[in-house]
Amino acid sequence: MDYENADIDSVLADLKSSKEGLSEEEAAKRLLEYGFNELEEKTKVTPLKVLIRQFANFIVWVLLAAAIMSLTIDEIVNFWVIIGTIAFVILLGFVQEFKAEKAMEALKKMVQPVTHVLRNGVVTEVPTKNVVVGDVLVLETGDKIAADALVFELHGLKVDESAITGESMSIEKISGDMIFSGTQIVHGKCRAVVTAVGMQSRLGMIAGMIQESEVKTPLQQKIAELSKSLAVIALVASGLTFMLGYFTGAPTEEMMIIALALAVAAVPEGLPLTMTITLAYGMHRMAEHNAIVRKMLGVETLGSTTVICTDKTGTLTKNEMTVQKIYAGNKYFDLTGIGYDPQGSLLKNEETVDLEKNPTLNMLLKAASLCNNSSMVQRQGKWDVVGDPTEVALIVAASKADVWKDDLDTEYEKLHEIMFTSERKLMTTIHSSVEGRIAFCKGAPEFILQKCISIENDDGVRDLGEDDVERILSENLELASSAYRVLGISYRKLPEGLPVEESESELTFLGLVAMIDPERKEAKDAIALCNQAGIRVVMITGDNEETAKAIGKKIGLSPDYDGSVEQMNGKLRHIIDDGAVTGSELLTLDDEEFDSVVEGISVYARVMPEQKLRIVQALQNRGHVVAMTGDGVNDAPALKKADIGISMGIKGTDVAKESSLMILQDDNFETIVEAVKRGRGIYENIEKFTTYLVSRNFTEVILIMLGITLLGFELIPLLALQILFINLFGEVMPSISLGLDPIRNEVMFETPRKRGERILKKRNLLLMVSIALTMGLVCFLVFMFSDPVGNIERARTMTFATILSMILFIPFVFRSLTVSALSVGIFSNKLMLVGVASTFLLTLTVMYVPYLANIFEIVALGPVEWVIPVSAAFTTLFIAEAIKKIVASSGI
Ligand code: ATP
Numbered sequence: 001m002d003y004e005n006a007d008i009d010s011v012l013a014d015l016k017s018s019k020e021g022l023s024e025e026e027a028a029k030r031l032l033e034y035g036f037n038e039l040e041e042k043t044k045v046t047p048l049k050v051l052i053r054q055f056a057n058f059i060v061w062v063l064l065a066a067a068i069m070s071l072t073i074d075e076i077v078n079f080w081v082i083i084g085t086i087a088f089v090i091l092l093g094f095v096q097e098f099k100a101e102k103a104m105e106a107l108k109k110m111v112q113p114v115t116h117v118l119r120n121g122v123v124t125e126v127p128t129k130n131v132v133v134g135d136v137l138v139l140e141t142g143d144k145i146a147a148d149a150l151v152f153e154l155h156g157l158k159v160d161e162s163a164i165t166g167e168s169m170s171i172e173k174i175s176g177d178m179i180f181s182g183t184q185i186v187h188g189k190c191r192a193v194v195t196a197v198g199m200q201s202r203l204g205m206i207a208g209m210i211q212e213s214e215v216k217t218p219l220q221q222k223i224a225e226l227s228k229s230l231a232v233i234a235l236v237a238s239g240l241t242f243m244l245g246y247f248t249g250a251p252t253e254e255m256m257i258i259a260l261a262l263a264v265a266a267v268p269e270g271l272p273l274t275m276t277i278t279l280a281y282g283m284h285r286m287a288e289h290n291a292i293v294r295k296m297l298g299v300e301t302l303g304s305t306t307v308i309c310t311d312k313t314g315t316l317t318k319n320e321m322t323v324q325k326i327y328a329g330n331k332y333f334d335l336t337g338i339g340y341d342p343q344g345s346l347l348k349n350e351e352t353v354d355l356e357k358n359p360t361l362n363m364l365l366k367a368a369s370l371c372n373n374s375s376m377v378q379r380q381g382k383w384d385v386v387g388d389p390t391e392v393a394l395i396v397a398a399s400k401a402d403v404w405k406d407d408l409d410t411e412y413e414k415l416h417e418i419m420f421t422s423e424r425k426l427m428t429t430i431h432s433s434v435e436g437r438i439a440f441c442k443g444a445p446e447f448i449l450q451k452c453i454s455i456e457n458d459d460g461v462r463d464l465g466e467d468d469v470e471r472i473l474s475e476n477l478e479l480a481s482s483a484y485r486v487l488g489i490s491y492r493k494l495p496e497g498l499p500v501e502e503s504e505s506e507l508t509f510l511g512l513v514a515m516i517d518p519e520r521k522e523a524k525d526a527i528a529l530c531n532q533a534g535i536r537v538v539m540i541t542g543d544n545e546e547t548a549k550a551i552g553k554k555i556g557l558s559p560d561y562d563g564s565v566e567q568m569n570g571k572l573r574h575i576i577d578d579g580a581v582t583g584s585e586l587l588t589l590d591d592e593e594f595d596s597v598v599e600g601i602s603v604y605a606r607v608m609p610e611q612k613l614r615i616v617q618a619l620q621n622r623g624h625v626v627a628m629t630g631d632g633v634n635d636a637p638a639l640k641k642a643d644i645g646i647s648m649g650i651k652g653t654d655v656a657k658e659s660s661l662m663i664l665q666d667d668n669f670e671t672i673v674e675a676v677k678r679g680r681g682i683y684e685n686i687e688k689f690t691t692y693l694v695s696r697n698f699t700e701v702i703l704i705m706l707g708i709t710l711l712g713f714e715l716i717p718l719l720a721l722q723i724l725f726i727n728l729f730g731e732v733m734p735s736i737s738l739g740l741d742p743i744r745n746e747v748m749f750e751t752p753r754k755r756g757e758r759i760l761k762k763r764n765l766l767l768m769v770s771i772a773l774t775m776g777l778v779c780f781l782v783f784m785f786s787d788p789v790g791n792i793e794r795a796r797t798m799t800f801a802t803i804l805s806m807i808l809f810i811p812f813v814f815r816s817l818t819v820s821a822l823s824v825g826i827f828s829n830k831l832m833l834v835g836v837a838s839t840f841l842l843t844l845t846v847m848y849v850p851y852l853a854n855i856f857e858i859v860a861l862g863p864v865e866w867v868i869p870v871s872a873a874f875t876t877l878f879i880a881e882a883i884k885k886i887v888a889s890s891g892i
Contacts, residue, residue: 021118021136030132037131037147037181037197039204045101047094054093058231059269060086066260066720073253077855078721085724092732093273100280107287110665113654115146118191133194140189141419142633142653147181148201149192155417156188160655164203184655186633188419219300219686220275222759227271230694234266237701241708250713258704261720265700265727268693270735275686278739282682290665291675292649298661301643302627302679304753305535307619308672309612309628309642312541312548313485314389314651315669316523316555321393321485321515327475328511329360329458335397340376340385342399355401360456362403364489364510368394369405370412371429371440371489376405390487393515394442412438416500422542422609422632426451428504430494437494439503444544444606445476445512448488452509461508468509476512480546483554484514523555526670531556534751535676536624538602540612545582545605552580557602568596576600583607586614594618609634616641625755627672629664631656646672681743683753684817689738691764692814695772696730699803702776707783715792717783717799721856726803729842733835734811741815741829763892767817770883775810778876779803782868797847797858798869804843805873808836813880818888820881 022030054060063086070078113128118136128146131137137149151157151173158170161183170186173179179192182203198204242259246252279296286293293299313319320340326333333353337344346353355362374387374395385392395405412431420427426443441448449472455464472488479486490507530537539557541548558579565573572593575581580603586594598618604611609632616638619626628642631652636659639645647660648667657663664671700723707717718726760768782802786795811832812821827833846852848860861869 020121022132022134023120027119027130027132027135030134031130034132035198036129038129040199045098045105047098050098050101051090051094053097054090057089057093057269059089059264059267062260062264062267063089063724066257066264069253069256069260073257075257078257081721081855082724085728088728089269096273096277096736100277103280103284107283107292110287110292113144113146115143131194131197133197135194137192137194138189139185139192141185141187142655143185144654144658145179145181145183145185147194147198148196148203149179149194151175151177151179151190151192154188154190155419157185157190158187160184160186164206184633184658186655187421219683219759220272220279220296223271223275223686223690226690226760227268230271230697231267234263234697234701237266237705238263241701241705244705244708245713245716248708248712250708255713257720258716258723261723262701262704265723266697268690268697268731270693270731271690274689274693274732274735274739277736278682278685278689281740282678282685286675286678289674289678290649290668290671291678292663292665293675294661294663298644299679299682301625301661302676303681303683304625304755304757305627305644305676305679306752307536307538307624307626308530308669308676309538309540309615309619309626310669310672311629311631311648312539312543312551313517314648314667315629315664316539317517317519317551319389319517319651319667321389321517323393323397323513323515325479325484325514326361326364326397326511327472327479327514328364329358329456331358331361333358333361335400337400340392340396341383342376342396344400346397346401353401355403358458360458360510361401363456363491364513365398365401365403366408366412367440367489367491367510368442368487368513369398369403369408370414370431371427371442372405373417389517390485390515394487394513397513397515416503418500418504422634425542425606426504430500430503435493436496437498439492439494439507441490441492441504441507442487445472445486445488448490448507449473449509451505452490452507454507455509464509472509472512476544477546479512479514480544481550483516483547483550485517485543485547487513487515489513519551519554520668520670522668522670526673527556529673529677529748531558533676533748535673536602538604538615538619540604540607540615540628542607542609543605545580545603548603548605549578549580552603563596563599572597579603580605583611586611591618595621598622609638612638613641625752627676629672630660635659677745677748678743680747680750680753684744684747685739685741687759687764688741688814688817689735690759691768691817692738692811693731693735694760695768695775696734696807696810697727698768698772699775699779699806700726702772703779703783703799703803706776706780711784711788715788717780717788718796718803719857722796722800722858725846725856726800726807729839730804730807733839734807734832737829737832737835738811738814740831744816744824763887764817766887766892767884770887771810771813771880774879774883775803775806775876778872778879779806782872786868793857793859797861798865800858801843801847801861801866801869802872804839805869806876808840809873809877810880811836813877813884817884820885821877 063082067079067082070082114125115128115131116123116125116138117131118138123138131146137146152175154175157173159173159179160170161167163182164180180203181201238259241262242255245255279299282299283293310316322338323335334347335344372391372394374391376383376385376395412433414429414431416430418428425447426441428439428441430437430439449469452464454461455468476486489510492507494503527537537557539548539552565576575597579601581601583606595618599622604615612635616626616628625643627644627646628638629646630639631648633653633655636655639647639656639659644662645660646662646664647656649663649665650667703717707715779799779802783795783799786798788795815821815824846856847858853860
């Protein structure tokens with residue numbers, strides 16, 4: 001179907017008369033014939049790619065060198081064992097990394113984009129990849145365009161085409177223009193017929209150039225650098241060991257194999273792998289808790305968040321609006337009933353209201369229903385509502401007085417709409433009726449009143465006086481202070497020929513509608529948790545200041561300014577006293593003034609979306625790590641600027657989602673706090689496994705170096721194959737189980753981690769060195785006291801058994817770097833239990849299967865003989881715990 005070359009006018013005329021779109025059958029047929037609306041992924045992970053990546057592992061090459069070395073000195077058994085080890089390392093790396101990649105892919109699938117299209121005459125949500133040529137796209141502000149399409153019906157359409165042109169100015173479109181896949185609607189709405197999908201679209205043609213690949217996060221880079229420097233230290237240590245052996249007369253080749261085995265043991269090759277697994281699984285768990293982190297970077301930044309700036313409506317509140325009061329014709333009316341069920345009544349002094357006798361109220365209900373894009377239908381006795389909750393609340397309220405939007409829509413045909421925007425805080429629709437054209441306008445009361453010149457009461461219309469404005473504003477304040485969200489309603493009978501854009505002026509005021517949006521019960525606890533965790537919560541809303549403050553009070557938002565107010569002028573002092581500021585007050589503050597009070601503000605009300613950027617900036621200037629929520633197109637710059645941009649999964653636009661690091665599937669504030677907690681926990685786990693891995697790796701280096709220096713090569717405490725065995729089975733499982741350790745609730749009792757903190761900070765370094773020294777020394781003592789001169793095989797076996805017994809106990813020590821293993825609980829990490837148990841079983845197999853024992857040159861220990869290795873490991877456990885306690889109490 002080639003719309004671009006057809007006679008545009010006749011195509012447009014055709015399209016406008018079509019209210020059906022494609023049929024589902026036709027769409028399915030086209031999908032089968034032409035395929036999905038997808039770009040070919042050049043960066044897709046394949047098993048082969050993951051397998052090849054394993055050869056980039058430094059350890060594989062060190063092992064290969066050891067294998068070749070064994071061949072040259074005719075150590076055939078050694079050779080095969082080392083080859084087997086290489087295969088094991090590659091297989092393990094492959095399986096783990098592939099699983100992690102799959103988990104990431106599954107995550108991406110959870111945020112499958114959707115698009116609204118017209119099918120069988122009904123606006124239907126379909127996965128974007130199912131859009132076919134000929135589909136009619138139904139698009140609005142914030143939507144990402146799913147395919148190339150020809151616009152045929154529109155209201156004030158502006159498109160940001162920077163994704164394909166690089167040009168950041170948004171472009172105005174008219175009927176007959178093309179819009180392109182991958183670009184975004186930044187204003188207005190439209191219907192457009194699809195002309196090209198997938199790789200045929202303009203985006204598809206340039207897709208190769210713009211495909212994103214995930215870059216390494218700062219933490220991953222740090223870990224990669226750490227592993228490299230440790231590898232260098234390991235090589236130097238093993239080189240030194242070789243020299244030591246060489247000068248004490250050891251055979252060169254055998255010494256070489258020992259040195260290589262030692263290098264293998266000391267290189268923490270498991271670090272980057274464990275890191276990826278920890279982050280990938282961490283992200284997966286967060287996704288299960290409704291927080292989809294789009295980039296790994298998000299996980300680590302979350303943990304250091306110090307301020308959460310959050311929207312009010314829908315995030316702290318339920319976004320389930322119910323109109324409870326109406327102020328019209330100088331009188332208050334009450335509405336009963338809850339939620340979106342039209343069951344309920346409109347009362348005055350507890351008596352049902354007769355609309356005939358209250359013409360202003362009648363007009364207000366009509367205006368509120370007509371200046372409205374929501375709808376409600378009854379299905380099998382239940383009411384289904386579609387649309388913005390604020391608007392749904394209005395039609396539900398009107399229906400309680402038997403005023404039905406469906407009936408009004410036929411009486412007042414809608415001609416135009418000036419869309420609601422968060423900047424104008426107004427919405428206007430223009431209709432034709434038997435009495436001529438009429439505009440209905442609703443919005444924030446202060447903004448409506450600025451556009452009104454008259455007011456209607458039951459006895460007619462008169463000019464709007466200053467005292468009227470004062471009275472209405474004071475009623476508004478009263479309602480807002482009781483946490484009501486208030487809307488003003490007005491209308492204008494339009495003179496012939498008045499241009500659409502001028503219809504939102506010279507309005508007649510009808511009254512106020514007050515709706516309640518209950519706070520989320522869980523928000524209060526989540527905020528209390530934040531306070532305890534040293535995280536400030538700030539509410540940023542487009543709603544009225546009093547409404548915002550009242551809600552803030554209910555959920556326990558409190559400013560905790562502890563700076564000096566001595567030097568402050570009245571304006572700034574007032575802000576600090578109030579803990580709140582409005583968008584227009586913010587405009588009067590220069591950057592310096594704002595920076596001086598920003599710590600004391602917990603509520604920003606009537607804020608323009610662009611001001612969010614300034615708030616993020618001011619908080620960042622004070623050194624904060626800022627998490628910021630947003631849903632609209634204009635929130636995108638602030639979401640990008642924040643350290644963690646958080647978009648709303650339910651009410652968020654595609655634009656906001658693309659600018660964010662995290663998507664909240666349930667729009668719920670509590671989910672942010674849960675994600676911060678997980679971010680903190682994951683970071684803690686990374687610290688744990690890094691400290692464990694490095695200290696364990698150096699144990700063998702210390703042991704061998706002590707042995708060669710003090711006893712000579714002949715009495716080396718462990719042989720190459722034994723070192724390899726310990727390294728393989730003692731490293732991977734325990735460290736992965738530490739990486740996936742269940743997250744402690746106590747992480748929220750601590751203050752946020754400093755941005756850019758090193759993993760091997762002083763405390764961890766101290767623990768690592770002292771525990772490695774203890775383990776190395778204890779093993780050496782066991783070796784010394786096992787009569788190495790009399791029976792070297794048995795003495796090595798005792799040492800071997802000691803290290804493996806340590807692997808049985810020591811990982812538990814590292815489950816917390818501050819408190820005792822017992823207080824963390826022994827059984828709460830099942831993976832660790834399985835890991836250490838299987839390591840121990842393997843050790844027993846090697847020891848008691850004669851064939852294997854022969855290869856590894858170890859002897860079977862009797863039950864009594866086990867007492868020494870096990871008690872040595874147990875003693876080490878106690879010493880390690882004592883070291884932990886001393887380091888923790890020293891406050892380092
Ligand atoms: P938040 O930023 O916490 O989500 P919000 O949803 O209250 O807050 P906006 O959507 O920008 O912020 O609304 C600001 C004001 O505009 C509201 O207080 C209300 O008075 C008015 N308003 C909201 N929705 C509409 C609408 N559909 N039509 C007309 N006016 C509206």
